[in-house]
Amino acid sequence: MFANARQSIADWIFRARTPESPPVTLVQRRIFILPTKQGYLFGLVLLVLLLASINYALSLGFVLTFLLAAMGAVAMLHTWRNLAHLRLRPGRCDPVFAGDTAQFRVVLESPSRERYAVAIRRREGEPAFVDVRATEHAVATLPVPAPRRGRLRCGRLEIFTRYPVGLFHAWSYFDFGLAAIVYPRPSPEAGLPPQQTLAGNDEGIPVPGDEDFAFLRPYHAGDSPRLIAWKALARGDDLLTKEFQATASAELWLDWIDARAPDPEARLSVLAHWVMETERLGQSYGLRLPGVSIPPGRGETHRARCLEALALHGEVPET
């Protein structure tokens, strides 16, 4: 019930907030504080203790009651202080494949003293607790399942604490507009990209010389006749195709058209698999999607660029 109340307060206060630019400092007016259920129960216990003290004229009962009540009041201050002036920055957020779990990170910094058991959570998520040492930073990691490819938005986060005694819940909200790129899940059953894309390309004869020759592989239908290892055939071997190490100029285009699949999402999965595979084979590749064309290349950055293009295919670009 209190959680709901808090949520509505938050929704009202943060009606149309755009993401904030980091770092966010939790200044005092950003921090809310209310008793927890345990806090209300504690209040009830105090009332019982007070009535007993009055009725039995127990001076030490009064001492106990007032000491506990004052302790509660001081605890409220401590809870609030545990959040106040905390500085927050967005942390690293690596892309993941659909079906995996994205890890959103928030970096917390305390300019003055230590903070204990500070938690960060999404709307209905499990909280991640961290201690923040004075003048050091701590990282809270929020695991969020990423079921679909695209941009997974973290949304508004709640930072809260109940330290030291759990009688009060102090909290604040912040939104860095954190988002994780979710790549389409590669579909391994798609096999290798069709090689005719390579052959069908007239411009680039990929072989600058024999020194780039790498290995022989079985012939696939559609392999260029120029790449067939005729000498090996003459020796009586099977039909083999020469594979070259430096295929930079041999432009393998991974094309939307070639990825035969029942629906666009499946196509993207096929393309993602091709990207992973060609990268693994060390081949240079380009990517062609409706409206997007990434020139051939190789390496981690290139692969990430291609996968990101696949992930964000059809989405409105980020402004």
Place this chain on the structure above:
Amino acid sequence: MSGAIPNAALDVRNVMWLLAAMAFVVAPHAFRLPEWVGAFFALVVGWRAWIAWRAARNPPRWLVLALTVGAVAATFFAWGRIMGRDAGTTLLVLMAAMKLLEMKTSREVVLAIHLGFVLVMTNFLFSQSIPLGIYMLACVWLFVATLVGYHRGVGRTPTVRERLVPAGMLLAQAVPLMLVFFILFPRVQGPLWALPQDARAGISGLSDTMTPGNISKLIQSEATAFRVQFEGDIPPYHTLYWRGPVLWAFDGRTWKVPDYNISGSLAYTRSERPVRYVVTVEPHGMHWLFSLDVPGTVPAFAGLRHDLQIRSVRPVDVRVRYEMTSWLDYRYGENLPAMFRKLALSFDERRNPRTVALGRQWAAESATPTEVLARALRLFNSQFTYTLEPPLLTSDDPYDEFLFEAKRGFCEHYAGSFALLMRAAGIPSRVVTGYQGGEVNPLSRELLVRQADAHAWVEVWLEGRGWVRIDPTSAVSPDRIDSGINAALGPIGVFPSLIAADRLGVLANMRFVWDALNSQWNQWVLGYNVDRQRQFLASLGLEIADWTKLALWLTGATLAVGGLVGLGLVLRDLPVRRDPAVVAWERFCAKLARTGLVRAPHEGPVDFLARIEAARPAVAAEARAIVERYVEARYGPGITRPESRDLLARVRRFRPA
């Protein structure tokens, strides 16, 4: 929504802390409640510790339920009810044990801790002494530390230090507010609802009857009956007769306070100056208050009866403090109304025939009542022995048995038989019970009267003289009256108290310090009631007319003190003091800016200096000194504190215009 960090609820060490705190708070009860309660609680704590240690399963629900029903039933069989102080506490202890046994979630853990706070309170129903208070404070600390343990520590169990230090800080910071509330929270007179009958159980004191044997039981008690602070010198020891209940009615064995109120005119003449003193009487559950001889004033909450007994309107259920004046030298009751005379002479003819016969014989043989008195005292003086362990008087004629056979007895034997002898001899008499003497604390100059000082004496009515106090015990054992009970009983083991054997030693001194401390504790902490509060606040210059004004003061003081505590906490959070060199530099730039020379945001101090030198050659030298010092402070090795002060001073003197 769980309040604690996940998995903190059933962490072994967290559970152990809670169990330890619970065991500590229940321990004092083990000596007050039936043995099985303590034993059961210890068993459950052990069981729960084992469950936590071995990560075993909690007992099944039906077992906990069965035990709960059993606990209620056992409580009822032990006390005959489930409410009231003893039964209620028993029930609470048993319920706490059940809670420990079944708790699984952090919510239940916190519930158990709250129950722990209530258990602290139940201890105060039994005792509010200084040691118990300190002990209970330690228990509260343990409970708060346990609570902290559930909300601290990420991914690991907090250490002992990490629990105790924050908990101690919380409690220490709570003390100022607690004091404000303790002093200013409006106190009310009397209970809000009727106290259970056993709320004051175990309080010893005089009763409204006297049977041979019941005061000697009281004599064994070292408990404090009341304390007296005299204004001026303490009157001689042998005059300190603290009057309590006055017993007129007699049935052959027992002397009683008459059922009906004795009222009448209080004609008495006094001489000399009265004695002024303040009595702080411990709760005894009865109506009477104690005073010396003839009271001059009576406390507002009490009335004075014709037989000089002061009765409080309410039973003395709480410690009461009152001011008294008394005349030790007086004449009173010279006219004895016929009704009183009849009452003071009545006795059952069929009981104690030999005593009655002796009294009548003395009356026949004596010319005056005084002669009868003298014969009686002579008899006691010559043949009787004073002892705390008199033989049991079992017959229907106990005073015959005492006077003619046992001849060994205690004050109530002497007072009872003496009064009966007088009545038989036709001299109106009554028994007065109360206390005699007391112990003076040399440190606080306070007289401490213990239950051990309980005494009974006789008052006889003599024509032309009124009521006169006769203490037959003094005829048997004059020491009892002159120097107190311990002297009367001698150094040998009748009263085997260490303190008694060591009246003047180190132990006695420590005891006096302790007594003085206790007295202050009683007056200022335990006895802080409506009157004391008003008095204390008046001494601070606050005239509190009614509780609304008190509430106003309470609110104000709470805000003030709470604000101070809060400010103390918040101020520590402010960013560290700024570098004085930066402060000086900003002021320097601001001064130049006012003259039109504004430093560009990207402009470094040296470049800015070049511009100053070009634009304001008059102050160039001084500006260079300031800039060089600033550059040294910020970009170089740094400057010392006096140097930074000098920099500030230079900037202050700097006049760019």
